[in-house]
Amino acid sequence: MPFDLTKVIRPNILALAPYRCARDDYSSGILLDANENAYGPSLPVEQEGSLNRYPDPYHVKVKERLLQLRKVPSVANFFLGVGSDEVIDLVIRVSCVPGKDKILITPPTYGMYSVCAQINDAGVVKCNLDVEEGRFQLKVDEVLASLKANPDVKVVFLCSPGNPTGTCLTHDSIRAVLESGFEGLVVVDEAYVDFVDHAEGSVASWVEKYPNLLVMQTLSKSFGLAGIRLGIAIGQPDLIQILNNTKAPYNIGTPSAQIAQEALSEAGLQKMYEYRSALIDQRNKLIDSLASFPVPGIGRILGGNDANFVLVQILNAENQPCNERSEKVYKLLAESKDVVVRFRGKEPGCTGCLRITVGTPEENATLLARLQEVLTIV
Ligand SMILES: Cc1ncc(COP(=O)(O)O)c(C=O)c1O
Incomplete structure (x- = not known):
């Protein structure tokens, strides 16, 4: 059965009329539309970058640089969040009906998946990794059985390389979950992917093939920019659009976006x-x-x-x-x-x-x- 995004996303989110501002239509001229301070930022030393203005809601220039780096077809495949932590929260929020739906995690794993689930009143189904001999690999049959037994699971969080396991999940095991017929989203958290020094690294390029896949990356680790809070989600444009519709309109500040652009330049x-x-x-x-x-x-x-x-x-x-x-x-x-x-x-x-x-x-x-x-x- 082909993947149907409307079965995963909550009806209220599908029906959402996203926040719009005058600048979505007109962005130059004398800007008296957004109640900003026309005199400028109250900083002792002048700073670059129109800090008295609201930032670009989508930061297309950052996404253009990411596109070259991550071999993904279009800027429409990227969502930028306040760290991947914002992406984790958003994914659960757009898909899990509070008090009803669930996520599936594979302990030992990153703690924020369960924290965000609890904040959003979503249940957590656990299917431990194969931990024998420190293998830390998915028990694919158990994951699939667990998904069958828990039809309210809307999102599976896979962490590769894992935290705290430091271990990449095999591509075959990730593919098996993606191709299992599970009707929800498969999130692959690749926060540490740049530290992988063998062939089974990122699955970001798979988003073209799998509409149910969302890959998360971040500038907090390999780029050494945990302080700017910039997380990245990579997926098919209709899923990315849902995340954009739901986020706070100006989630990423101008200084963070400027620094991200520098970090993604050739010299960076x-x-x-x-x-x-x-x-x-x-x-x-x-x-x-x-x-x-x-x-x-x-x-x-x-x-x-x-x-x-x-x-x-x-x-x-x-x-x-x-x-x-x-x-x-x-x-x-x-x-x-x-x-x-x-x-x-x-x-x-x-x-x-x-x-x-x-x-x-x-x-x-x-x-x-x-x-x-x-x-x-x-
Ligand atoms: C697996 C994993 N995902 C996501 C994050 C959070 O990253 P960010 O700084 O982009 O919110 C961390 C941070 O430690 C992590 O270990």
């Missing part, structure tokens, strides 16, 4: 690739150092290491992954050693695990030294 991209290589290099060095740690207590590094962090087990005296010790290490690192990592031991398949973001060479050296100190104490 060169810098991104440079940092990306350096981070991958540091990731490999960090893994090597953890794998041959000078004191006992470091276990396996789990997952595929496809992102800018590693997931490592802390062991007890019996060489078993241990949450109690891991949490102590986490706390001591933060409270006495000035190094903050993330304890993830309570996630399925992550017993005893700390998630360590790859830092600069100096930061990684300090982390390793202080981790060694802490492991001799706790």
Whole structure:
């Protein structure tokens, strides 16, 4: 059966007459239509970029640059959000009837899917990844069975590379969900995709083929721009239009859009690739150092290491992954050693695990030294 967007999107959203302003029709001349301040921004030093004016609601120039980078056919395939976190919320909001519909997630996974579901009063169906041996892959048959058993699921969130798994889902498994006949949306969160150094990376180009696919990316990770809050959704134009109709009219501010445009220029991209290589290099060095740690207590590094962090087990005296010790290490690192990592031991398949973001060479050296100190104490 062909995918029918009208079956996924809530009727009130389909019927929405989006907010319109005079500038949708007329954008030049003496602009006395939007109750802006004609005298200008109240800043001590003049800034570039007409900050007294409302921003472009769609930021087409940013999208034109993304288009070249991500090999997607048209600017109509892009939605820009206040981080991918806004996209997650919007996707749930446009598709899930509160108190009735649900999302499906595959733990261990990014926490905001469930948080946004709860905010929108949508249920959460969980179908854990195959966590044996730190594989962190979809159990496709179980996902499909779960979708059949829960017809109210409107959105499946797949995270690839996953957080906290650092592992790309196989393209075959993503394709299997897309082609399963599931009538809802399949969101593939690719926040960390630029750190993948093998062929099974982004599925963004698949949006041409699959109308039920929405790929999320962000400038927060590989581009090092978490501060500007710019998330990206890539999908077919009718789905993107729904997101545009529903968002706040001027969600992305002018300074964020200007910085995004610079980051997506040729010089910006060169810098991104440079940092990306350096981070991958540091990731490999960090893994090597953890794998041959000078004191006992470091276990396996789990997952595929496809992102800018590693997931490592802390062991007890019996060489078993241990949450109690891991949490102590986490706390001591933060409270006495000035190094903050993330304890993830309570996630399925992550017993005893700390998630360590790859830092600069100096930061990684300090982390390793202080981790060694802490492991001799706790
Ligand atoms: C998997 C995943 N998706 C999305 C986000 C949020 O990204 P953004 O900064 O674009 O909101 C994160 C941030 O940690 C993440 O790990």
